[in-house]
Amino acid sequence: MHLVVCAKQIPDPETPPAAFRIDAAKNEVIPAQGIAPVLSPFDAQAAEAALRIKEQSGDGKVTVISLGKESAQAAIKQVLAMGADEGVLLSADEFQGGDSYTTAHALAAAVKKLGDVDAVFCGRQAADWDMGQVGLGIAEELGWPSAIIAKDVKADGGGFIVQRVLADGFETVKMAGPAVITVSNELGDPRYPKLQQIMQAARKTVTTWTPADLGLQASELGAAGSRLKLEKLFQPPAGGDVQIMEGDTPAEQAKALAQALRDAKLI
Amino acid sequence: MAQDILVVGEVAGGAVTMTTTELLGLATQLADGGKTNAVLLGSGATGQAGAAFAAGADRVLASDDAAYDQYRSDHWLAAVEAALDQASPAVVLIAQSMVGRDLGPRLAFRRGTAAAMDCVRVEQSAEGLRATRSAYGGNAQATYSFKTSPAVITVRAKSQDPIAERAGATGETVALPAAGAARTEITGREAAVSTGLQIQDAPIVVSGGRGLGAPEGFRVVEELAAAFGTDKAAVGSSRAACDLGWYPPSQQVGLTGKVVTPDLYIAVAISGASQHMAGCSGAKTIVAINRDREANIFKAARFGIVGDYKAVVPELIKAIKELP
Structure with missing residues (x-):
């Protein structure tokens, strides 16, 4: 079984809100000093889901693909260290400045080039833009079925049985492969690579593909091919001034809070 | 136009x-x-x-x-x-x-x-x-x-x-036409065990986070919600606490969980990560109970208590019950 994991490198979502800055002229986030970018956490869970199936099937192969700058090699290496077999980086100026559409378009072309893929695993959404579109876009481009927001995935013959998280419960979905599956945090913690695996992954060669390798034109990629235009990126205004309850003991503070809530007619 | x-x-x-x-x-x-x-x-x-x-x-x-x-x-x-x-x-x-x-x-x-x-x-x-x-x-x-x-x-x-x-x-x-063929088959569905007032509909939501330290902390959070009345208040959880298995995912408040807009949102031992705030920032009033005065939750809160929830919340339950 050949499984593909799509991995995105993003600014660390645990960056303290106080360190979060926007370059208004460029409509870009200014990287926080001293905080390295990370593999989007949901993508690590997507990798975990794929690796569990690789182990279950016994003879599986996992390829990790990332679209990004040269620095995205680090995200690819992390998934290789977790146990993926091969890494592919889609990197060229033409890929930059795109949207969900151009990203899915390029990733789908890479999956087609790999040829023998049984499933594509993505995070439920990238933890930077939180759109949650790319996995479904790949499915549309390839004409594959999909199941999103998975908390458990099992191989079932050539197909998959996916447990999905719903607003008020869970649903089990069965579908034939090849298919696209997006994975949610409910899957559980991704495995932590051992030092030896990290060293092995560091020595692995990551293949770089350009638009020409994928048979794609610059006009269908990046800013040129995007269908959404980011007009403005800004920080929402900060909330109100908090009133901290006075009191020498928890009992006094609690009484003050109860009274404040009553005065505000909230209780 | x-x-x-x-x-x-x-x-x-x-x-x-x-x-x-x-x-x-x-x-x-x-x-x-x-x-x-x-x-x-x-x-x-x-x-x-x-x-x-x-x-x-x-x-x-x-x-x-x-x-x-x-x-x-x-x-x-x-x-x-x-x-x-x-x-x-x-x-x-x-x-x-x-x-x-x-x-x-x-x-x-x-x-x-x-x-x-x-x-x-x-x-x-x-x-x-x-x-x-x-x-x-x-x-x-x-x-x-x-x-x-x-x-x-x-x-x-x-x-x-x-x-x-x-x-x-x-x-x-x-x-519109009746449904045709589908490539996916739903073979099972399981409702989350959440009875009574739904978190999206509740005028008051009391949520707990990782700072509770242990799943038992949610008992205190539930008691606080009960003090407001089970027809008024529902209990929520941060993603961190859900991921630790302390509370059911159906009660998760945040970007990847439920978006709630109650009149009153009480965050107990929740630091206020941005993804959590995305689920509760529509609340009319946010109250924060946290040991860390620098926690992000205080930036969005109108009222706050800086202190250990274990000491504060039981006193708050008492104070609410004693209100005339």
Whole structure:
């Protein structure tokens, strides 16, 4: 079984809100000093889901693909260290400045080039833009079925049985492969690579593909091919001034809070 | 500028959902004299046409086929495409629900257009259509324009206002085809064990986070909610606490969980990560109880207590019960 994991490198979502800055002229986030970018956490869970199936099937192969700058090699290496077999980086100026559409378009072309893929695993959404579109876009481009927001995935013959998280419960979905599956945090913690695996992954060669390798034109990629235009990126205004309850003991503070809530007619 | 709008509605428990009426309210604004179309799918959908007209729809495209009751991409996508072919809207509005998260991107990619997901503000300005949504876990907001048509927009629940009900309003009803084949099969469904007041409907939500230190901490949080009355207050959880298995995922408040908009939101031992705030920042009043005065939650809170919840919350329960 050949499984593909799509991995995105993003600014660390645990960056303290106080360190979060926007370059208004460029409509870009200014990287926080001293905080390295990370593999989007949901993508690590997507990798975990794929690796569990690789182990279950016994003879599986996992390829990790990332679209990004040269620095995205680090995200690819992390998934290789977790146990993926091969890494592919889609990197060229033409890929930059795109949207969900151009990203899915390029990733789908890479999956087609790999040829023998049984499933594509993505995070439920990238933890930077939180759109949650790319996995479904790949499915549309390839004409594959999909199941999103998975908390458990099992191989079932050539197909998959996916447990999905719903607003008020869970649903089990069965579908034939090849298919696209997006994975949610409910899957559980991704495995932590051992030092030896990290060293092995560091020595692995990551293949770089350009638009020409994928048979794609610059006009269908990046800013040129995007269908959404980011007009403005800004920080929402900060909330109100908090009133901290006075009191020498928890009992006094609690009484003050109860009274404040009553005065505000909230209780 | 008059333009036609298509709303993909949802029917639950024999009625159009509240979010559907919110989408219709937004649609009538954006239509600006154009036609507002609503798609309704599943058992009893046609019977809900009146409710859609009252909420602002001019035309309802519906199918009562029970195969639509449980959302499946292939079924719904075909029906909405059929509606799109008839209505040729400039904008498609879908709730950011379990339906919209799947249907929005699928529809946009199928029609070669763009989707903006989980939008909280949608407006027709002089420069064109603008959709604003939260990004970077709530640290930023992003406003988009659309290069392609129709614009597909999924909209966050409770971010829009319904119109005043147009009692007795009528309109045209068009039948949509029954569901065809689907490549996915739903083999099981399991409801989360959450009885009583739903967290999205509760006027008061009391939530606990990782700072509780142990799953037992939620007993104290539940007691606080009970002190307000089980018909008024529901219990929520941060994603961190859900991921640790301390509380059911159905009660998760945040970007990837529920978005709640109660009158009063009490965050107990929650630091206020941006992704959590994305789920509760619509609350009218936020109260924070946290040991760390520097915790982000205090920036969004109106009232706060700096202290250990183990000491504070039992006293707060007592104080609430003693209020005259």
